[in-house]
Amino acid sequence: MGAWFEGFKANAGAWFEDFKATFRLNFIEDNRYMYLVNGLKNTLIITVFAALLGIALGIIVASVRTTFDKNEESMRMRNKGLYIVMKIANTVCKVYLTVIRGTPVVVQLMIMYFIIMASSTNSVLIAILAFGINSGAYVAEIFRGGIMSIDNGQFEAGRSLGFSYFRTMYHIVVPQVIKNVLPALLNECIALLKETSVAGYVSIQDLTKGGDIIRGRTYSAFMPLIMVALIYLIVVVVLTWLVGKVERRLKVSER
Amino acid sequence: MNDNVLIKVEGLKKHYKGGTIKALDGIDMEIRQGEVVVIIGPSGSGKSTFLRSLNLLEYPTEGHIYIDGADITNPKVNLNRHRQKMGMVFQHFNLFPHMTILGNMTLAPVKLLKMPKKEAEQMAMELLERVGLGDRAAAYPGQLSGGQKQRIAIVRALCMKPEVLLFDEPTSALDPEMVGEVLDVMKELAKDGMTMVVVTHEMGFAREVGSRVVFMADGMVVEENDPQTLFANPKSPRLQDFLAKVL
Numbered sequence A: 001m002g003a004w005f006e007g008f009k010a011n012a013g014a015w016f017e018d019f020k021a022t023f024r025l026n027f028i029e030d031n032r033y034m035y036l037v038n039g040l041k042n043t044l045i046i047t048v049f050a051a052l053l054g055i056a057l058g059i060i061v062a063s064v065r066t067t068f069d070k071n072e073e074s075m076r077m078r079n080k081g082l083y084i085v086m087k088i089a090n091t092v093c094k095v096y097l098t099v100i101r102g103t104p105v106v107v108q109l110m111i112m113y114f115i116i117m118a119s120s121t122n123s124v125l126i127a128i129l130a131f132g133i134n135s136g137a138y139v140a141e142i143f144r145g146g147i148m149s150i151d152n153g154q155f156e157a158g159r160s161l162g163f164s165y166f167r168t169m170y171h172i173v174v175p176q177v178i179k180n181v182l183p184a185l186l187n188e189c190i191a192l193l194k195e196t197s198v199a200g201y202v203s204i205q206d207l208t209k210g211g212d213i214i215r216g217r218t219y220s221a222f223m224p225l226i227m228v229a230l231i232y233l234i235v236v237v238v239l240t241w242l243v244g245k246v247e248r249r250l251k252v253s254e255r
Numbered sequence B: 001m002n003d004n005v006l007i008k009v010e011g012l013k014k015h016y017k018g019g020t021i022k023a024l025d026g027i028d029m030e031i032r033q034g035e036v037v038v039i040i041g042p043s044g045s046g047k048s049t050f051l052r053s054l055n056l057l058e059y060p061t062e063g064h065i066y067i068d069g070a071d072i073t074n075p076k077v078n079l080n081r082h083r084q085k086m087g088m089v090f091q092h093f094n095l096f097p098h099m100t101i102l103g104n105m106t107l108a109p110v111k112l113l114k115m116p117k118k119e120a121e122q123m124a125m126e127l128l129e130r131v132g133l134g135d136r137a138a139a140y141p142g143q144l145s146g147g148q149k150q151r152i153a154i155v156r157a158l159c160m161k162p163e164v165l166l167f168d169e170p171t172s173a174l175d176p177e178m179v180g181e182v183l184d185v186m187k188e189l190a191k192d193g194m195t196m197v198v199v200t201h202e203m204g205f206a207r208e209v210g211s212r213v214v215f216m217a218d219g220m221v222v223e224e225n226d227p228q229t230l231f232a233n234p235k236s237p238r239l240q241d242f243l244a245k246v247l
């Protein structure tokens, strides 16, 4: 028993010395930790701005789609010109949703980098555009689902009081929708954060790429990759905790 | 008798699925100020479709609807303006769940009629007192019973000072013990001279309050008369058949 323990202690001691050496090699030497710091910075910048772009696009697309669905008959009967314009806009939105949700985000990112924005050298901007346009499709469906889940009686009550469609949306429907979709929206942002890890495909130095660069320098895969995973995990856990808090608050204000 | 026609309906048709379903198949009607028109008829006869056409929640396939002489089926007419004059009470209340009772009632008058908030709240409180719900002004719809919700829905419509109120089966979603409290409010309104169009299965209400009862079947008006005559002396076999079932 005692001998076993002595052996274990010696082994553990050796292991710890080894751990320290690898840690030093991967993160301290040549200030390699800066790859992770700068990588995280880029990951967060890309995520935040892509999320903002995605929400903006999502609101526009969801508005077009639901306005068309909810007013198709009234526009056809009362305003032919508007009907044609909205029908075209609705079709454009549908194509956008189909293409974006039907192709992998990595491919979209590569098309953006190598074809559409081939002349640009601002790779972070390219990533923001690619991930924002991608996220917009999913956000649009979250908003559209939220609007469609509101009972049609709410629209009819608003209209029968004399509110226009847009004022009915503004005063009556949207306040209820925001409450319903906020958790799903935050979850989409968390998914987006993890999705940006493919940015390295087009030589953007995000968090994942940062870890990968270290791996290439030190020829040790374990520590940089586990560290990258740990950082993602911490950010995601914090964000998830935030979502839970928001959800609980919404529940409290619900009567 | 002809004066003060509030709503005039001419040749109203509403077809679905390219004309295979004729929800309304040619309806003509005049509704005068102060009248209580009760619409009865079997399920699927087009009662709801007709009522909802009156404020264009349904767009007619054919025909014209005049409110105060203006043809609201004409795209150039300001529909929202005309809807303000026509209150509507739904089977499922459709109160706004994220607003208090007072918020439900004052939203439209403040935003659409530009009524000062104070004044709107005072008016709402008076109406709430009248329907015996003065103490629930700060409650949310989810905290009320069905009967209370429907009484709120009625006074919410009244806050716009409408010229006519449309009711689509206002008591059909209520537990039996709550039907009376809602019908009482409607009777009060009728007594005060409010013009009303009421789709209902409450034959007692039709008989007691209706100035005219309209019997619909297959998207058409089959028979109409004052309630005494209509119930005592139905002429068409369809109505006789219907009354035999519901009375």
Ligand SMILES: Nc1ncnc2c1ncn2[C@@H]1O[C@H](COP(=O)(O)OP(=O)(O)OP(=O)(O)O)[C@@H](O)[C@H]1O
Binding pocket: B016, B017, B021, B022, B023, B041, B042, B043, B044, B045, B046, B047, B048, B049, B050
């Ligand atoms: N959106 C629609 N699409 C197709 N058919 C419809 C639609 N709305 C109504 N209908 C049909 O139109 C007819 C009339 O319906 P309506 O709801 O006006 O009847 P109702 O007299 O109000 O019946 P109930 O007493 O059951 O409420 C029915 O046959 C119905 O199935």
Ligand SMILES: [Mg+2]
Binding pocket: B047, B048, B049, B169
């Ligand atoms: Mg009906």
